[in-house]
Amino acid sequence: MSTTATTTEAVRPAAVEIHGAHKWYGTHQVLNGIDLTVQPGQVAVLLGPSGSGKSTLLRAVNHLEKLDIGHVSVSGELIGVRRQGERLKELSERTILAQRSRIGFVFQGFNLFPHLTVVDNITAAPVATKRKTKAEAREFALALLDRVGLADKADAYPRQLSGGQQQRVAIARALALEPGVILFDEPTSALDPELVGEVLAVIKDLATSGTTLIVVTHEIGFAREVADLVVFLDGGRIVEQGTPAEVLDNPQHPRTREFLSKVL
């Protein structure tokens, strides 16, 4: 991005911006007024006890969860809603799907399509959204598989792979969208301890390549090493946020200290 922004051209929009996010499940409030900005190329790690709202917040970014109050924008574009005067109106499902196809999402439980081969899992979205021909998509998929170290598994079925391999395929599938931002929802929580490393290595590789990442995780070591921004949530609020050095090594809030003392 050039630094000589003209008056008409605003500065580069934040990769992800969350404003005043509120969300209730029935009477239970899971998000209680969250504001968060993640700059392009940043790696943000969301920490917090279970039930703190970190997964819900992440899922709200690509509109898998609808916010009751507040809004999210990705690269300056409102997600799931449009602005009409002073009101926010929900977008059609088709438009929301189109928006999602620019946002990568990696699930805790992988959620690969078991009836499709690895390469078909990866090419499904680019082909179905008519962004690539079948041949182009396949070529791109093979390159992505090579990047996650699974070039030889292109024609395997997901259930023939280990958990770590499945999660790496899921990351390749998210990358096939050529997304501006990738969201990770506890990507290593369902893995055997010895498989965690191979998945974290792939995520680290993405982090250094300049992709914007938001990661919900319990891997404090990973957060310390890779994160630009660590956000600690509790009870649907952001308790504190800052660099790993600030939040992890010198937490200001007693709640953060208490949490870190348990997980470290």
Next chain:
Amino acid sequence: MTEPSLSVSTPADRPPAAPADRRPEPQAEADRIEAERIEAERTEPQRTEARRPLSAQRVIPLRHPGRWIVTVVVLVLVAQFIHGLVSNPFYEWSRFQYWFLRPVIMNGLVITLEVTALSAVLGLVGGVLLAFARLSRSPILRAVSWTYVWLFRSVPLIVVLLILYNASALYKTLSLGVPFGPGFVHFNESSLATDMVVATLGLSLNEAAYASEVVRAGVLSVDQGQHEAAASLGLPKGYQFTRIVLPQALRAIVPAYVNQLIGLIKGTSLVFYVSLLDLFGEVQNMGSTYPSDIVPLLMVATVWYVILTSVVSIAQFYVERYYSRGALRTVPPTPLQKLRAAVRGLRGRLDVIKAVNG
């Protein structure tokens, strides 16, 4: 299985235990010892086996004498039953042979196949639509779908057929036009509602109610994570259903729907009551004309229905196998593959025996 059995161990798979083998010896002496050992194993396999160290012995599988007894009893009963079928003059197999491929029976069979095929297709289409309605977010569609299924599962098929058969008395004409307003095109019910139409319509309406539950169960059996993954990738709605959800749902749908289809094949025998002469109708008809042939005629119907359901069951195996891709680490072998494997195994065993016996 190319594994040698207990009594035919080849020299190659003996444990490298005997130190004598490793000591340098004249070749002739070694050959003699080996030949003696093979001979000993051939004549007294149990004792040679027992001489091996415990860690090198094959585990002798548990014997099941009870199973053998039950097998023998069942085989005797089956043989008795088959003998009865063949030898009992009551069945009149010569008359069976006379009727089995008669044109009149063939005509009935064609009607049965036509009604089954049409009702299966229309019923499935209707069932998918009803399942969609039931799974939709619209409370009206959900209620309509639920009520339809409730109604047609409650009323016996024969009653549905007879009501439709007599419907021309209830509705003299059918019109296409504005709802509650004027009609533009009018049909005379009696010209429209042929026996074939009444039969197919009745069976389809009934089939749709059951098919919708089968389809709905299949869609519900697909993991929620699959819907989420498809949504998170931004796959278009139609693609999500046809390429992601349906192929996985079909694993649950196929066995249940084939059950339903077999019920339908047999259910077509009721169309006789709306004066459509299907397989059973023709059999019934011929039976009243030739009362002495009623048993062979019923056997003709039985065998044809068995053939139809067998064809469907075989198709089911291959369809299920197709949709199990990815769900199972290895797909189950087809009967043909099993046969080939068995032949290979037998050949391998023969080769081993030949090798040991020289």
